Amino acid sequence: MARPRSRKKNDLPANLYEPRAGYFVYxxxxxxxxxxLGRISRGEARDQAIEANRTFEQRAEQRLINRLHAQALGETFSDWLNKYAEVLKRRNLADNTMRQHKWRIKTMEQQFGAEPFVHLLETRHWAEWLDTFTEQDKTRSAIAxxxxxxxxxxxxxxxxxxxxxxxEPIRAPTTIVKRDRLSLEAARAIICVAREQKDQWIARSIELALITAQRREDIASLQFRKRDAASGWVESDxxxxxxxxTGARLAIPLTLAMPEIGMTLGDAIDACRDHIASRWLIHQTNPHGNSPAGSQxxxxxxxxxFADMRDEAARRSETPLWRQDKEPPSFHELRSLSLRLHTARHGKDFAQALAGHKDARTTDTYRDIRGSEWVKLSTDVFKTP
Structure with a gap:
């Protein structure tokens, strides 16, 4: 049960609050x-709140009218969203992707579910709705x-x-990339700092990401041998x-090298083997909170x-490791750097396959096997001129 308002605030309309004397929020x-609302007179705050409450009341009445109209007009947007959810299930999407879809469907249900579907076919309606994101500097949300x-x-x-x-007629908003790319110089500096740490898994995760170009969730899930439901493991070579x-299935050779840090993939995996018994390549080397040594x-x-190592490397560096008008690079930028280095050494087709992306221009060596086989990567195919 909510705490009752004090007597002096009982005259405030619904949804209007005075957290400090003379200071109002809605x-x-x-x-x-x-x-x-800031520091305004009590009367003005009341007037603004009453006006806003009236707007929300009218909107609620309109939603009721829409529900009544929908019975006569046929399907509501909610009806289609239920069908769309079934369509998405048949696509066999990754768990995380499906969670994102469910969240978006729930959001649409809450805002427009009761609307007759035919009322939502106006481009202007959606253009104005998407504009609310760009106006709040949420361009990426508008694009998504x-x-x-x-x-x-x-x-x-x-x-x-x-x-x-x-x-379709609505143009996708243009976005300015705020995060800077990770340079090789910065990556080397970060690895140097990470290798000094007591928790050596930090350096191992960075090395594996830079050599393999795999995402952080895939790096975190790597195991020393194949087990039931394992998504990544070491076997033979x-x-x-x-x-x-994406569900892409890759077999990356342990001979894959990253000369820029003086390691092969096999070297990086061997470095993950220590005195701690663990199934995970990237594991706790010391007990931490509720996580025992060896845990994922x-x-x-x-x-x-990674951010800690990056910031420490920046403090030690005499020159900036990233542009000061940009946000510092995240762990994911290791993937971009890795693909750029592998492209320069082995060619774009190899980098495309290593990334797990499908492309119509790939050669027969990297054909579309539709997830039924492993894409066997071989650095022997790509010789540096």
Whole structure:
């Protein structure tokens, strides 16, 4: 039960609060977001809150009207979203991708689920909705939502629910990349700092990522041998990886080298073997909190500890390791650097295969095997001129 308001605040309209004397904030009753009104007179704060409450009340009445209209007009947007969820299930998407879809469907249900589907076919409606993200400097969110809605309505066309996609005319917002790329100089400096740490798994994770170009979740899941449900393991002369994001299946040779740090993939894996008994290549080398030695390192921990090493390397460096007008590179930038270095050494087709991306221009060596076989990578095919 909520705490009752003090007597002197009982005259405030719903959703208006006075956390400090003479300072007012308003809470959006639909999503809980608060808006600062600042230090204004009590009367003006009351007027603004009453006006805002009236708007939300009218909107609630309109949603009720829409539900009543929907019974006469046929399907609601919620009806289609339920069908769309079934379409997504048939695509056999990765778990994380499916979670993202479920979250977006839930968001659409909350905002537009009761609307008759035919009322949501106006391009202007969605253009204005997407603009709310760009106005808040959330361009990436606007891009992601546009892409999702485009697919949602394309699926509706394929299912015969509509005959046009209202999202197509909307241009994707342009975004300015804020994060800087990771340079080889910076990567070397970060590895030097990581190798000094008591927790050696930090250096091992960076080395493996730089050599293999795999994502942090795949690096964190690597095991020394094949087990049930394992997504990555060492066997014979290769490191086998089933990428969690794309499902791509790779067999990376242990001879794959990264001369820039003086290591092969086999060297990096051998460095993961220590006096601690563990199934995981990247594991706790010392007890930490509730995690005993040998336990798996989670991907968010990898991200945080990489940032620590990066910042320490920057403090030691006499010259900036990244552009000061950009955000510092994250662990994921190791993947980009790795692919750039492998492209220069082995060619773009090898880098394409190592990344786990499909491309129509790949050679017969890297054909589309539709996930039924392992893509066997061989550095012998690509000779440096």
């Amino acid at each position: 809470r959006n009753p639909e999503n809980g977001k608060t808006y600062t 939502w546009r892409s999702w809605l485009l697919d949602c309505f394309n699926a509706a066309i394929a299912a015969g629910w509509v005959d046009r996609n209202p999202i 290769s490191l086998y990886v089933t990428q969690q994001k 390192i989670w991907r968010d921990t990898i991200t945080r500890r």
